[in-house]
Amino acid sequence: MSITAAREKFGVFLVRKGLRATSQRLAIFDAAFTMEEHFTADQLLDHARKLDDSVSRATIYRTLPIMTASALLREVDIGSGEKFYRPNRDGATTQVAQVVCVDCDKIFEISAPFMEWYSSTVSSKLGLTPASQRLQVSANCDVFRQSGACPRRG
Numbered sequence: 001m002s003i004t005a006a007r008e009k010f011g012v013f014l015v016r017k018g019l020r021a022t023s024q025r026l027a028i029f030d031a032a033f034t035m036e037e038h039f040t041a042d043q044l045l046d047h048a049r050k051l052d053d054s055v056s057r058a059t060i061y062r063t064l065p066i067m068t069a070s071a072l073l074r075e076v077d078i079g080s081g082e083k084f085y086r087p088n089r090d091g092a093t094t095q096v097a098q099v100v101c102v103d104c105d106k107i108f109e110i111s112a113p114f115m116e117w118y119s120s121t122v123s124s125k126l127g128l129t130p131a132s133q134r135l136q137v138s139a140n141c142d143v144f145r146q147s148g149a150c151p152r153r154g
Helices: 003-016 023-034 041-051 057-069 114-125 142-147
Strands: 073-077 083-087 096-101 107-111 136-139
Touching: 003 023, 003 057, 023 041, 023 057, 023 083, 041 057, 041 083, 057 073, 057 083, 083 107
Parallel strands: 096 136
Antiparallel strands: 073 083, 096 107
16 A cells, blocks of 8 residues: 555544544654654654654554554554554555564564464354454574674664
8 A cells, every 4th residue: 555545544534533634643644654664652753753843742642543443553562561563554454473583672574364264263163253363473583692692683
């Protein structure tokens, strides 16, 4: 999905929810969609303020749930107490699994088309309907373990 199509989808979602497309919300959207890696709310705040210095921390924390509800952002909780986000450029139906390096907190996303089939198959055998699913692997960096330096650590 192009950034233009995603921005239009965000605008439509805001209207459906009875929310305004303020300059701060649009700056947050633009900042999020220019990020290449997973980011935290604080990293998004720094980036959004470069586009619009009136963006506040409160607006970031109010806008992130709106963007995740619209399926334009994926939220990733790696268990560190801080949530990470990434633009969902492929659309809402993309199934991904995360592999998290516990040495540097780098998050890798891999396509996992089997997840929908697996969750529906297992759930239906138990008489259940899947509500959500997540596959996350925590892994150690082999290079870090051998040399003491992680090549991905910033």
